Amino acid sequence: MTRLRPALSGILAAIAGIAAGHLVAGFLDPAASPVLAVGSTVIDLTPTPLKEWAIATFGTNDKAVLQGSVLIVTLALAAVAGLVSRRRLAIGVGFLVLLTGLAGAAALLRPAARPVDAVPAVVAMAVGVATLVWLARLTRTASGDAARRTARAAGATSGRRGFLAGALGVTALSILAAAGGQLRSGAQAVKKVVLARPTDPAAPLPTGLESTVPGVSPLRTPTASFYRVDTNLTVPKVDVDSWTLEVDGMVERPFTLTFAELAALPLIERDITMTCVSNEVGGGYIGAARWLGVRLADLLDHAGVTGSPDQVLSTAVDGFTISTPLAVVRDGRDAMVAIGMNGTQLTDVHGFPARLITPGLYGFVGATKWLTKLTLTTYAAEQAYWTRRKWATDAPIKTSARIDTPAPLSTITAGRTAIGGVAWAQHRGVGTVEVKIDDGPWQQTRLGPDVGIDYWRQWYLPWDATPGLHRLSVRATDRAGRLQSSDRATPFPDGSSGIQEVVVTVA
Known part of the structure; x- marks a missing residue:
């Protein structure tokens, strides 16, 4: 045999x-x-x-x-x-x-x-x-x-x-x-829910550059195209009728909300760009969407903070945990427990029925999906999933810019064209974006509509492309005049940095 x-x-x-x-x-x-x-x-x-x-x-x-x-x-x-x-x-x-x-x-x-x-x-x-x-x-x-x-x-x-x-x-x-x-x-599809209108709505989204500069990322990322990075090999299917959100820890009045009770609270609507810490320079793990939810600070005020907590430990339905600095949640930014995305309920992939959104922080410290619990505690007492793995505890998103068009290593036709893309400096706002062609000077680009400091900014530069091989570089400066770092850094432990450069051929 x-x-x-x-x-x-x-x-x-x-x-x-x-x-x-x-x-x-x-x-x-x-x-x-x-x-x-x-x-x-x-x-x-x-x-x-x-x-x-x-x-x-x-x-x-x-x-x-x-x-x-x-x-x-x-x-x-x-x-x-x-x-x-x-x-x-x-x-x-x-x-x-x-x-x-x-x-x-x-x-x-x-x-x-x-x-x-x-x-x-x-x-x-x-x-x-x-x-x-x-x-x-x-x-x-x-x-x-x-x-x-x-x-x-x-x-x-x-x-x-x-x-x-x-x-x-x-x-x-x-x-x-x-x-x-x-x-x-x-077959375990999420239940359809009807969301109330926000009591504090966002302004109408302006027309983006994508209609006039082909190849530039849309001003708002379609939900189906929004990036997904998490540790889940299978997407949790949550029964919204039995789901609850618990708020406990160092609070005076712990409480639990059903989805109906959460959705009945005053809702805010905000345009916020999210970025994953794993995003390399020029990468695609970033997306801009309109979020609907309950302000996180309102939930904490209802619970009544006691003692000296320094983090909000958020827990997903599968037990996954994320740590968010309490100081960031309390500094006036629109951190929220989101229940809607781009005008409809969250999809299962993006955290249905509720997720955390924290403007200006990378997702691994402020964007828990499939949220079910918020615990006020201290970093000394509790360590979340990524904290135990030595990632940063306070991880503000770094200023960066990306070239969307022309695509890296592409071949384009000589003549009048445009170099374009997006830049971001969440919770600081993009001030200027500059492009350098080969070894020439940095040239200031034209910016797209301003949707706020928590949202990315489209940009473009008209270019008379001449035949040959060309190197294009881009950099952004925030509204306080701080230039994005040119130092190359990998995502670990607090996000990548460096200047994106792409090479294109003009024929």
Whole structure:
């Protein structure tokens, strides 16, 4: 008997178990699916430099790459279990039990885990072991001494046919189970809610430059195009009817609100640009939207701050935590618990039913999605997810500018054109944007409409492009006259910096 069939038996057993676990998780909690639970644990244990490398290298595909890597490693280990079971079935079974047991432990170690979250792994274990034992029996052929070689050959042929049929059956059932789990998870759509009009609305958004300068980012980012960066391998599906927001900690009057009660409070509407700390110079992890919500300071005033807290520890429905400096929340900026985005309710991807928005701070210290709890506490007493990983505790967004058009390494036609893009200096405001062509002088650009200090600014520079290879650079200055830093810095620990340069060919 070759090693192929035992190895394949282990792989098919793992696939069957994973598929069955995924199907069950679709009905209980998608995040408890074995591969997703292990993947989430890998994310938590991954060193910060490796995380940053993955985001910089794979962008928004980083989660798919991680899940694929976890699956490949799992199948490789399952193949080993199959090979071991060739001679010692009990040891192979034990190895498979260990793999699924680790998946169950990963599910139970999640911050908001419940005992039922171990069920998908238990099902995966039972199905995987049963499949391995069954396939192992199918691979057995007749054996004996030389006088029975003919019978042994006939048994081998029968064994191969039986194994092939069994393998195809396992594969088909696994595909159906995995698809069923995926459909079940996707079918849990968020409930539609009707949002009240804001008591403090934003002014009408002016017309942006995108209509006259092709290639420039729209003044308002469409919700479907708004960036998403988080640690979640599956998007939480929150039941808005049972959801609550709790405010506790160092307060005089702890309280809990239902969604209806939160939405009935005075609502503000603000145009705010959000930026992820993982955004590299010139990167796309930034978006501008109109947000609707309850001012965070109003909620804290209702609770009554007591003692000397210095942070608002916000908690998501899955137990993920973020620390926001209390001083920033209380300095008059429009930090809010947002329930609406671009004129409608939040999408599940962007934090339905409520999320934190803190103008001027990178998302990792002020933009908790799927929010369910606000705790006033101190940094000495409580450390949030990113704080424990040595990221900055106070992370104001750095002034920066990006060239949208012409695109890097593109070829454009000689003659009159435009260099354009966006610049941001949240909670300080963009004062000027300058562009340098090759080694020439810095030239001041024309700015788009001013939507406020918390919003980005479009810009463009008319350019008579001449044939050849050209290097374009851009920099911004905030309204206080502070020029963006030219020092190159990586995102860790408080955001990237440097001057973006792009090279284009003019033909």
